[in-house]
Amino acid sequence: MSDLLLQVVQGLSLGAVYAGLALALVLVHRFTGIVNFAQGELAMLSTYVAWQLLDAGMPFWAALPVTLAVSVAGGMLVERLVIRRVEGGGELTLVAVTVGLLIFVNAAAGLVWSFAVRSFPNPFPAALGFGSAQSGFSALGVLGVVAVVMLALYVLFRHTGAGLIMRAVVADPVSARLAGIRVGRVLGLGWGLAAGVGAVAGVLVAPLLFLEPNMMGGVLVYALAAAVLGAFRDPVVTVAAGLGLGVAETLAGTYVGFVGADLKVAVPLLVIVAVLLLPRRAAETAPER
Amino acid sequence: MSAVRRRSAAFPDGGPQGGNDPSAGGGPAGPPFLRVSGLRAGYGPARVLNGIELVVGEGEMVAVLGPNGAGKTTLLRALSGMVRGRGSVRLRGTEILGKAPEEVARLGVTHVPEGRGTFAPLTVEENLRIGAHLRRRSHVAEDMRRVLAYFPLLQAHLRQPAGSLSGGEQQMLAVGRALMAQPRLLLLDEPSRGLAPVTTRRLFDVLRAVNLHDGVTVIVVEQNAQLALEFASRALVMETGRLALAGEAGRLGPGRRVASAYLGPRR
Ligand SMILES: Nc1ncnc2c1ncn2[C@@H]1O[C@H](COP(=O)(O)OP(=O)(O)OP(=O)(O)O)[C@@H](O)[C@H]1O
Numbered sequence: 001m002s003d004l005l006l007q008v009v010q011g012l013s014l015g016a017v018y019a020g021l022a023l024a025l026v027l028v029h030r031f032t033g034i035v036n037f038a039q040g041e042l043a044m045l046s047t048y049v050a051w052q053l054l055d056a057g058m059p060f061w062a063a064l065p066v067t068l069a070v071s072v073a074g075g076m077l078v079e080r081l082v083i084r085r086v087e088g089g090g091e092l093t094l095v096a097v098t099v100g101l102l103i104f105v106n107a108a109a110g111l112v113w114s115f116a117v118r119s120f121p122n123p124f125p126a127a128l129g130f131g132s133a134q135s136g137f138s139a140l141g142v143l144g145v146v147a148v149v150m151l152a153l154y155v156l157f158r159h160t161g162a163g164l165i166m167r168a169v170v171a172d173p174v175s176a177r178l179a180g181i182r183v184g185r186v187l188g189l190g191w192g193l194a195a196g197v198g199a200v201a202g203v204l205v206a207p208l209l210f211l212e213p214n215m216m217g218g219v220l221v222y223a224l225a226a227a228v229l230g231a232f233r234d235p236v237v238t239v240a241a242g243l244g245l246g247v248a249e250t251l252a253g254t255y256v257g258f259v260g261a262d263l264k265v266a267v268p269l270l271v272i273v274a275v276l277l278l279p280r281r282a283a284e285t286a287p288e289r
Numbered sequence: 290m291s292a293v294r295r296r297s298a299a300f301p302d303g304g305p306q307g308g309n310d311p312s313a314g315g316g317p318a319g320p321p322f323l324r325v326s327g328l329r330a331g332y333g334p335a336r337v338l339n340g341i342e343l344v345v346g347e348g349e350m351v352a353v354l355g356p357n358g359a360g361k362t363t364l365l366r367a368l369s370g371m372v373r374g375r376g377s378v379r380l381r382g383t384e385i386l387g388k389a390p391e392e393v394a395r396l397g398v399t400h401v402p403e404g405r406g407t408f409a410p411l412t413v414e415e416n417l418r419i420g421a422h423l424r425r426r427s428h429v430a431e432d433m434r435r436v437l438a439y440f441p442l443l444q445a446h447l448r449q450p451a452g453s454l455s456g457g458e459q460q461m462l463a464v465g466r467a468l469m470a471q472p473r474l475l476l477l478d479e480p481s482r483g484l485a486p487v488t489t490r491r492l493f494d495v496l497r498a499v500n501l502h503d504g505v506t507v508i509v510v511e512q513n514a515q516l517a518l519e520f521a522s523r524a525l526v527m528e529t530g531r532l533a534l535a536g537e538a539g540r541l542g543p544g545r546r547v548a549s550a551y552l553g554p555r556r
């Protein structure tokens with residue numbers, strides 16, 4: 001594979017991870033109107049769950065569904081135990097709560113697993129050759145898994161009865177309750193789904209970044225940028241933005257001399273600022289999805 | 290929830306137009322279909338309902354009239370659990386006051402609220418399916434056909450988002466969605482609002498059909514007194530949080546006491 005092509009593919013796979021976590025952010029926001037700053041830390045926690053299972057000798061593709069199930073349950077639990085208590089508390093309260101959750105989960109993970117950096121096995125074996133070819137193939141694997149997750153979400157929301165009920169709750173929770181829908185449970189399920197999607201992002205990014213309690217910090221920043229670009233509503237724009245950010249970051253880090261590895265975290269910041277400076281009109285006329 | 294589609298045997302004395310005693314609707318021995326007693330409710334410190342007493346028999350169609358701000362909407366909200374209240378609201382003997390709206394809805398009480406009640410981004414068909422989400426899948430197609438027969442205007446818009454319908458079409462969709470739930474008790478808050486006169490009559494024809502053929506008990510808030518008195522078996526007039534007068538619509542036509550209590554002096 002040529003060097004540039006490899007860079008682009010790796011950028012896309014990193015971007016797919018950003019897109020995954022961004023989708024988790026969008027899900028939580030659509031269901032409960034909250035920007036969950038702790039989404040990345042929940043994904044980190046999921047990744048540790050996966051690591052423990054792998055460490056106990058479970059094969060990766062068996063550990064993944066177990067991790068997903070644990071994560072969905074965990075997300076629902078967080079909604080139930082924390083979020084539901086502060087629901088009507090105003091935006092700043094909610095920001096404080098999710099940021100507090102971020103710090104708490106991070107510290108707790110450090111306490112349990114220490115801040116030592118661990119390596120996380122790459123689930124995609126070298127199908128062909130070594131070196132660049134291998135990283136090319138594992139990047140395609142990451143892209144494939146994220147694509148499957150997105151397809152699953154699409155099918156869930158558009159083609160199942162449960163998805164229809166979730167969309168009704170998102171559209172109008174009061175009318176949904178009058179139709180006999182147990183809205184509280186559906187909102188919990190939304191948090192669970194988001195935690196599951198975040199878990200996939202965490203597990204996929206861990207082999208690239210190494211496993212440690214702070215691993216999702218940078219990813220969260222990129223995911224927030226992608227979610228902002230999608231106005232916390234549009235899944236297609238969000239995913240495209242995540243992929244674009246991944247490619248932009250990788251290429252800038254490699255080809256733009258002064259950016260390098262340290263400055264490239266500034267890319268999402270620039271994107272957020274640029275989006276916020278765009279004329280508001282564009283956002284306001286965006287059709288409701 | 291089981292389908293409520295009995296041809297109501299609840300009119301021991303000849304149908305909803307007969308009988309003075311609304312409590313008779315509950316059957317000879319059992320508790321009345323709906324018994325509201327000492328219902329007080331409001332918003333925060335502001336008390337709106339001041340002790341409502343009301344008994345509705347199964348299969349009745351009751352109209353609630355009254356001036357703006359009397360508390361008609363609040364009464365329906367209290368019945369469906371949207372606002373909290375004190376006192377008692379029993380549906381076939383089961384206390385429903387204090388239950389969450391979704392739990393009240395699951396007992397067969399469907400409330401079509403004032404002004405809205407459709408899911409704007411969802412298509413018309415999806416809205417109707419949401420209405421039936423508690424029912425068995427096998428019944429949904431047939432119910433949908435029946436509701437579309439009641440509101441043929443919706444047929445052409447099935448794949449369109451509900452938010453893109455006209456106000457009147459949305460109102461029909463809201464009622465159609467409520468009917469998809471096969472309710473035992475249907476609460477309607479000014480369903481004729483924004484409808485052309487012809488459409489309003491059509492809507493009330495549908496309500497009468499649902500009431501007579503499916504035995505659905507209906508409580509409808511309606512500003513058009515003539516219409517309410519024509520279609521309902523009883524009319525209640527609400528004034529500042531109380532039911533000021535209850536009578537049989539057929540006997541207390543406009544020009545009698547209802548008229549002076551609600552419509553003002555005779556023209
Ligand atoms: N959400 C609310 N918060 C506070 N007060 C309210 C609220 N809704 C209604 N009220 C008050 O309760 C009283 C009764 O209102 P309600 O909507 O029940 O009247 P209504 O009989 O339905 O009137 P209309 O014929 O205009 O629909 C009014 O004085 C109103 O100001």
Ligand SMILES: [Mg+2]
Nearest residue numbers: 361362363403
């Ligand atoms: Mg009203």
